Amino acid sequence: MFAEERLEKIIRLLNDRGKVVVKELSEIFEVTEDCIRKDLKTLEKDGLIKRTYGGAVLNRQSAANSNIVNRRSLNIEAKRTIAEKAFEIIMPNETIFLDISTTNILIAEKLAGGNKRVTVVTNMIDVINAFSKSDHVKVIGTGGVYYKELDGFVGSTAIETISRYKVDKAFIGSVGVNIFDKSVTTFDIEDGNTKRAIISAGKSVYLVMESKKFYMDGVYKFADLFDIDAVIVDTDPEEQILKELEKADVEII
Secondary structure (H helix, E strand, O other): OOHHHHHHHHHHHHHHHOEEEHHHHHHHHOOOHHHHHHHHHHHHHOOOEEEEOOEEEEOOEEOOOOOHHHHOOOOHHHHHHHHHHHHHHOOOOOEEEEOOOHHHHHHHHHHHHOOOOEEEEEOEHHHHHHOOOOOOEEEEEOOOEEEOOOOEEEOHHHHHHHOOOOEEEEEEEOOEEEOOOOEEEEOOHHHHHHHHHHHHHEEEEEEEOOHHHHHEEOOEEEEEHHHOOEEEOOOOOOHHHHHHHHHOOOEEO
16 A cells, blocks of 8 residues: 555544544554554644644644634635525524524525515624515514624623524524534634524524534634534535534434
8 A cells, every 4th residue: 555545544534533543553554653653744744633642633723713704705605505405494484593604694695585484583784684675584683782893793782682582493603513522613702602592592503514614613612512403514524523413413414
């Protein structure tokens, strides 16, 4: 087996398992442990993994913090795929929550262009604006302290309003999910606390995010995977991620 092929297979094992051990890799590939250590050193130099005592783990990325305006233009096709899936599971006459998320703007646009009579509760200005010409959608804004960078309302006043609602489905954005420690993260503490209130308000809670975010982390944990009912993604993640989601009783859509 060529070294390049072995490196590729090590990455696949890491995607499946989350971590690898030098001794086990040596047995799998029938090479010396020193050879495996050199392989891991090469992968670490390329920024793909982080070596640990006796093995290695995937090098998770820290999600880049940017305001909503900048994020709206990123990964548009992936977000449209997610929005289509979300639109399909929203039933007529339901009350839903769309939180601060660029994907949720696209869900709002789908609802505005459709004919499903629904009630939308939201703390995001661009979601409210999406329904400016839609007579079939009732829109409720939370109010609260406006954060320009987030294009929405977060904090204690918004949370107090949210706590009075019980919605059929809550659609929540996230900058990262770590299936191994079960954390769901965002950038901002006030945004995170508001998202936690939205989770409490939802009879069913859906994360809307691109599959690549299973390999990213934000700086503030606002939920555990066990708080989530389903994750709506653009493409199916790796097999190990699917297994961990199943263990946490989280559906993938």
